[in-house]
Amino acid sequence: MRGPSNRLINGLMIGLVTILAACTSAPPPFNATEVTGVSYGTELQIADTRGERRSLSDFSGKVTIVFFGFTSCPDVCPTTLMRLGQLRQKLGADGAAVQVILVTVDPERDTASRLEVYVKNFDASFVALRPAPQELESVVKAFHAIAMKVPTADGTDYTIDHSSTIYVYDRKTRMRLIAQPDMPIEQLAADIRRLLADS
Amino acid sequence: MARRRLSSLYLLVSIFFYVGLVCATPKIAIENPRVRATASGQTVSGGYMTLINDGSTADRLVSVSASWAGMIQIHQSSTDGGVMRMREMPDGVPVPARSRVELKPRGMHLMIMQLSAPLEAGRSMPLLLQFEKAGTVKASLRVEPAGAMP
Numbered sequence: 001m002r003g004p005s006n007r008l009i010n011g012l013m014i015g016l017v018t019i020l021a022a023c024t025s026a027p028p029p030f031n032a033t034e035v036t037g038v039s040y041g042t043e044l045q046i047a048d049t050r051g052e053r054r055s056l057s058d059f060s061g062k063v064t065i066v067f068f069g070f071t072s073c074p075d076v077c078p079t080t081l082m083r084l085g086q087l088r089q090k091l092g093a094d095g096a097a098v099q100v101i102l103v104t105v106d107p108e109r110d111t112a113s114r115l116e117v118y119v120k121n122f123d124a125s126f127v128a129l130r131p132a133p134q135e136l137e138s139v140v141k142a143f144h145a146i147a148m149k150v151p152t153a154d155g156t157d158y159t160i161d162h163s164s165t166i167y168v169y170d171r172k173t174r175m176r177l178i179a180q181p182d183m184p185i186e187q188l189a190a191d192i193r194r195l196l197a198d199s
Numbered sequence: 200m201a202r203r204r205l206s207s208l209y210l211l212v213s214i215f216f217y218v219g220l221v222c223a224t225p226k227i228a229i230e231n232p233r234v235r236a237t238a239s240g241q242t243v244s245g246g247y248m249t250l251i252n253d254g255s256t257a258d259r260l261v262s263v264s265a266s267w268a269g270m271i272q273i274h275q276s277s278t279d280g281g282v283m284r285m286r287e288m289p290d291g292v293p294v295p296a297r298s299r300v301e302l303k304p305r306g307m308h309l310m311i312m313q314l315s316a317p318l319e320a321g322r323s324m325p326l327l328l329q330f331e332k333a334g335t336v337k338a339s340l341r342v343e344p345a346g347a348m349p
Contacts, residue, residue, distance in 0.1 A: 074245035079304040114240035121238040164283040
């Protein structure tokens with residue numbers, strides 16, 4: 001008496017739970033921090049190395065990666081650029097749909113020509129943007145980032161403390177992810193493949 | 200006879216003295232010294248290496264110089280709370296007895312400034328490292344392509 005009906009109810013329950021789980025299950029989280037819908041870094045209007053003002057919509061259709069740096073940064077900035085170059089290679093054919101943009105936080109020393117040669121040294125597809133010195137503060141603020149000149153100990157030179165965040169936009173130029181530059185390339189590549197596939 | 204014995208004793212003592220002195224002076228070896236190639240117009244680059252102290256005495260890298268760079272400082276990079284910082288290490292790099300100390304990307308590195316010419320990949324650049332105890336140690340930095348710096 002007990003056996004068959006209990007078994008039927010159990011079976012139905014398991015089925016129901018499975019269906020509910022399928023309906024409510026969210027996609028697995030990204031490896032980077034998802035920030036879809038944030039109010040910062042939603043647009044930029046900065047001159048490129050040819051003096052043309054570029055906005056995010058110019059890169060629509062691609063997954064765009066924006067980060068801040070400068071050419072007199074001997075260690076972390078070039079390491080990040082090198083890793084983003086490796087990321088594009090790792091993505092194989094998909095790499096062509098990834099646009100890396102370096103925004104200089106040192107427009108006084110980083111002339112357009114210097115920036116152009118610098119980024120192309122890492123990857124021919126990289127783009128460098130150069131805010132005018134008086135624009136820099138508002139650009140940095142619009143990304144909730146920081147850039148602060150710090151004199152070297154002997155006072156003859158300066159370095160710049162700046163945000164290390166990598167901002168990742170989907171094909172519709174919506175900011176989707178932020179990451180730190182030491183994130184394993186494989187993890188970032190997996191996230192970017194998802195962005196390339198779903199938008 | 201006695202005088203000859205005395206002088207050979209003197210010789211022996213001085214040999215021991217010098218051998219002792221040589222052994223006590225830390226010997227520093229430099230492994231994998233390298234620098235990132237620069238593009239034209241760029242006047243700063245980063246240098247890396249491993250400092251190896253096989254001796255029983257602690258030492259310290261105090262300064263670095265090269266004829267092809269106006270200034271070389273020892274720096275430490277850090278990223279705290281999403282902000283990249285770089286600071287000079289005014290006291291240099293301690294190299295404890297029997298240790299390996301790595302200068303590597305995103306850590307301690309040589310900040311090589313005022314380059315007289317761009318650093319071309321494939322070249323070797325001579326460098327002088329000044330240690331507190333080991334004195335001057337020569338090294339030759341291998342110039343690595345910017346896109347493939349290990």
